[in-house]
Amino acid sequence: MAKFWKPGTEKPRLVEDEDGGVLFFYSTSSSSSSSFGYANNLQQQRQRLPVFKRRDAILFLVENHATTIVVGETGSGKTTQIPQYLNEGGWAESGHVIGCTQPRRLAVQSVASRVAEEMGVKLGEEVGYVIRFEDVTTPGVTRIKFLTDGVLLREMMDDPLLSKYSVIMIDEAHERSISTDIVLGLLKKIQRRRPELRLIISSATIEAKSIASFFRASKKHRGGATKELGPKTEPAIVSVEGRGFTVEINYIQEPVADYLRAAVSTVMLIHKQQTVGDILVFLTGQDDIDAGVQLLNEEAQSSGKSNGELLVLPLYSGLSRAEQDLVFSPTPRGKRKIIISTNIAETSLTLEGIVYVVDSGFSKQRFYDPLSDIENLVVAPISKASARQRAGRAGRVRPGKCFRLYTEEYYVNEMSAEGIPEMQRSNLVSCIIQLKALGIDNILGFGWPSSPSPEAMIRALEVLYSLGVLDDDAKLTSPTGFQVAEIPLDPMLSKALLASNELGCSEEMLTISAVLSVQSIWISVRGAQKQLDEAKLRFAAAEGDHVTFLNVYKGFLESGKSSKWCHKNFINYHAMKKVLETREQLKKTAQRLGIVLKSCDRDIQVIRKAITAGFFANACHLEPYSHEGKYKTVRTSQDVYIHPSSVLFRVNPKWVVYHSLVSTDRRYMRNVVTIDPTWLVEVAPHYYQYQGPGSIATLTR
Numbered sequence: 001m002a003k004f005w006k007p008g009t010e011k012p013r014l015v016e017d018e019d020g021g022v023l024f025f026y027s028t029s030s031s032s033s034s035s036f037g038y039a040n041n042l043q044q045q046r047q048r049l050p051v052f053k054r055r056d057a058i059l060f061l062v063e064n065h066a067t068t069i070v071v072g073e074t075g076s077g078k079t080t081q082i083p084q085y086l087n088e089g090g091w092a093e094s095g096h097v098i099g100c101t102q103p104r105r106l107a108v109q110s111v112a113s114r115v116a117e118e119m120g121v122k123l124g125e126e127v128g129y130v131i132r133f134e135d136v137t138t139p140g141v142t143r144i145k146f147l148t149d150g151v152l153l154r155e156m157m158d159d160p161l162l163s164k165y166s167v168i169m170i171d172e173a174h175e176r177s178i179s180t181d182i183v184l185g186l187l188k189k190i191q192r193r194r195p196e197l198r199l200i201i202s203s204a205t206i207e208a209k210s211i212a213s214f215f216r217a218s219k220k221h222r223g224g225a226t227k228e229l230g231p232k233t234e235p236a237i238v239s240v241e242g243r244g245f246t247v248e249i250n251y252i253q254e255p256v257a258d259y260l261r262a263a264v265s266t267v268m269l270i271h272k273q274q275t276v277g278d279i280l281v282f283l284t285g286q287d288d289i290d291a292g293v294q295l296l297n298e299e300a301q302s303s304g305k306s307n308g309e310l311l312v313l314p315l316y317s318g319l320s321r322a323e324q325d326l327v328f329s330p331t332p333r334g335k336r337k338i339i340i341s342t343n344i345a346e347t348s349l350t351l352e353g354i355v356y357v358v359d360s361g362f363s364k365q366r367f368y369d370p371l372s373d374i375e376n377l378v379v380a381p382i383s384k385a386s387a388r389q390r391a392g393r394a395g396r397v398r399p400g401k402c403f404r405l406y407t408e409e410y411y412v413n414e415m416s417a418e419g420i421p422e423m424q425r426s427n428l429v430s431c432i433i434q435l436k437a438l439g440i441d442n443i444l445g446f447g448w449p450s451s452p453s454p455e456a457m458i459r460a461l462e463v464l465y466s467l468g469v470l471d472d473d474a475k476l477t478s479p480t481g482f483q484v485a486e487i488p489l490d491p492m493l494s495k496a497l498l499a500s501n502e503l504g505c506s507e508e509m510l511t512i513s514a515v516l517s518v519q520s521i522w523i524s525v526r527g528a529q530k531q532l533d534e535a536k537l538r539f540a541a542a543e544g545d546h547v548t549f550l551n552v553y554k555g556f557l558e559s560g561k562s563s564k565w566c567h568k569n570f571i572n573y574h575a576m577k578k579v580l581e582t583r584e585q586l587k588k589t590a591q592r593l594g595i596v597l598k599s600c601d602r603d604i605q606v607i608r609k610a611i612t613a614g615f616f617a618n619a620c621h622l623e624p625y626s627h628e629g630k631y632k633t634v635r636t637s638q639d640v641y642i643h644p645s646s647v648l649f650r651v652n653p654k655w656v657v658y659h660s661l662v663s664t665d666r667r668y669m670r671n672v673v674t675i676d677p678t679w680l681v682e683v684a685p686h687y688y689q690y691q692g693p694g695s696i697a698t699l700t701r
Ligand SMILES: Nc1ncnc2c1ncn2[C@@H]1O[C@H](COP(=O)(O)OP(=O)(O)OP(=O)(O)O)[C@@H](O)[C@H]1O
Pocket: 049, 072, 073, 074, 075, 076, 077, 078, 079, 080, 081, 114, 203, 204, 244, 347, 348, 349, 350, 352, 392, 395, 396, 397
């Protein structure tokens, strides 16, 4: 019989695994430094949050300093309260707006709803939000606006000084997403021109000193705001002590080999042994979350008692809006909700019923190598900052418990304190195009919070130049460069979409773009690879994956968008609904740019040509006499292979272009389409040269 040990005691707790293995957990002292008890109504709740004690100090510092850095524990009330204090302090008078950014769309929506509820106003009026393609604000009425940092960047294109904002709060800055870093760099520039603009940078764990030194005005600019009139340029730092309710932290005693199985066993044990309360499980990506949902449902079914008691829900960005909303809806009576999530739920979210958090210790992270031009999404260990945020999802409306599937020794001695900024491990093509669109010409000299590598920058400039997005002076070309910057897709895909307009296949290219924007439309079920391969064959097109996607999309529409049809064909229903949403959004942008919606009636050749117009730099040819399907990239002569997930795996056509490369035991091309090599010279004469039958070379490299 499994036992749990009381918090604070030294003895390990035994947790039995269904397979007969055992997991040992023991708890350390809780992560709480104070807990604040229950409150009856919203206003009482607000006043009991730790940040309330600092209300006047924050308002004073914001009044007197250009930049204020707020450091505080998760759940102390930074996100929901500070914008309200600013509103109460008069910062939204005379038509000004208080802005608050979040790295993720889901957080923007949920925090905005909560603040509207606390203020007793209708969402979209005094309190509103904007995420990509969705504006829920009323101009002239909205005083507090939540938005993603990506949207703030886009707003800068129309209003470079962000003149309608009196204060901008950059929340969760410790996440160091690319957009957050660009926004920080640009806001620092804007402050020099608008000394009256106030910035608040808030985070649970940010190294306040390093961000303060970033915002400290350089000597050259110190005179920007006069002593008598302007705020102090020296950033202020304020610390909010205390957090919400107690969260007891439990560590596993021995490292686990399979975090997915360990997570499932832990959930089942919490369900058997712990009192009521929903469970939030952090895994890494769509594939292992889907596998986790399946395993849990199977476990629940086989253990008669819990059958029907568990409501298992996935949460990742590839889900449609309605499916994401399900996780926020109240848990039905007699049920326990289990939410299995990526780090989308790591920051800013309050999921009311959550009492238990299970943290796998991993997340999917981007790693880019500019030399091979490979950007991999790798399952990698999280940082302490992330671990604390994850634990902080419990203990928000009542005391909670966090079960970490790694040892305390590992947490203390090996886990890194902060993650590497996304800027330093990503392909920079999209980032640079955005800066260019904002008129930042000297990319290399831009004041970055952490500089990206020169190799990555040079590679990105090369790509944009070859796509015709930048001219010889590295300025955006007109109209192509400006149009590509407008389309919220990878620039190669945007270029393919523009080309499809000329080739008369924009409808098909919109579908392909939407499918490529979700992680995967196929369901990967452990142990069912053969069935998945057979299902793929039903849609497989000899021309490659992109054309296969069109077949799947057509089948999905013909089935009446049926979930049963998806299930039967190993297609991820959630992903297909997301494809529909994304396609609709892209269609609006395309129409705004004057792209005529036209179908080529499945003239596959023009579709492949349009893809080639965007992805010509990713052309490869099969090595003659290669028995193992070895290809060479035309640009760099690297050895690459078709990924086993591609419908062209083992088909090995002579010439292909790929969408992306991944590197595991070999370099694999994902999402591959066959081409005629003469198209390369046709669509990119500045890049390729015809050297006789079947021989094409790059001109510049
Ligand atoms: N939707 C909600 N439902 C119920 N309570 C909520 C909700 N949103 C916030 N709260 C309450 O307000 C508290 C503070 O939330 P807030 O998001 O402002 O904290 P924070 O300091 O920004 O934390 P984090 O950095 O973890 O997001 C929560 O711990 C919870 O008690």
